[in-house]
Amino acid sequence: MRNVTPENISEVFAGYFGKDTDPRFREVMTAFARHLHAFVREVELTHDEWRAGLEALEWAGRITTPERNEFVLLSDVLGLSSLVDMINSHPGATSSSVLGPFHVSNPPPIAIGADLKGDFEGEVLLVQGQVRDLDGKPVPGATLDIWQTAPNGLYSSQDPDQDIMSFHGLMTADESGRYAFTTVRPVSYTVPTDGPVGQILNAAGRHPWRPSHLHFIIKAEGFRPLVTEVFPDDDPYLDEDTVFGVREDLVMHYESRPAGTFPDGFVLSGKVEGPWSKVDFDFTLVGA
Structure with missing residues (x-):
C-alpha cells in the first residue's frame, strides 16, 4: 500500500x-501492533x-x-510477567507469581521431610503445609518443584561453586496433600545488572533488590499448574520488589523456635542444635 500514514498503519x-x-x-498480533x-x-x-x-534486545539475546x-x-x-500472572490467577486459589530466569528443569525427587540446606551455613527453616482444592479438600499426590537461592544470594545456575541442583527438589505430597522440608532461610x-535490564534499572533510578522467597511449581492431575513464590512478612523489600512479584496471599510468617524443640520426621531431626524457624503455608489449586 502506497498511501500508508501514521494514522492508518495499524489498520x-x-x-x-x-x-x-x-x-x-x-x-493478539493486531492488538500488539496497535499498541506499539x-x-x-x-x-x-x-x-x-x-x-x-x-x-538492547540484541544484547539480551547474546547473553x-x-x-x-x-x-x-x-x-x-x-x-509484564506479574501482570500476566495476576490476570490469570483464579479468585480463591493461591496467586501466581513470577517464574524468574533461574529455574532449573528436572530437579531430583526428594521425600517428605527432606533437607535442602545440606552443608550450607545459616538458620534452619522448616517449611510445611498442605495442597488443597477450592473446596478445602486435600490434593493427594500433588508434585511441588521447589527452589531458592543459597545464603550468598545466588541461584545454583549463577554460582559455579554450587552443584546445579543445589537448593532444588521435586516433592510429592502425601495422601493428605501434605508437604514438608527443611532448608536454610532465604x-x-x-x-x-550486568546486561540491558541493569541499564534500564539504572536509567530509571530503580534498585535491583528482591525480597527473600521460596519458589514453587505445583502440579496435580485435574488441576491447573501453579507457578508461585512465597515471601516472609519481615523482609525489608516486601513492598518494593523490583519485579512486582509480591501478593498479599503469598506473604508468610516465620515463627522462631528455641533450641531443643525440633520435631521428628525430618532428615535434620536430632541434628538441629540451635534456634530455628518454622513456616506453615498452604496452597490452593483450581481445577483445569
Missing part, C-alpha cells in the same frame, strides 16, 4: 493477515531511540543461556 497491518489465520493469533504504533506516536520515538531499543534468560528478566522488571538478593 493496514491488520489487513495483511491471510483469511485462514488463527483467530487468536490475529487478535500508539506508543511510537505518543512519545514521538526518534531513530536513535528505536535503534537503542533494538540493540541469554539455558541458565539465564535476560528476556524473562526484562519481562519481570517491566511488570535471603534478599539483587537481580543481575
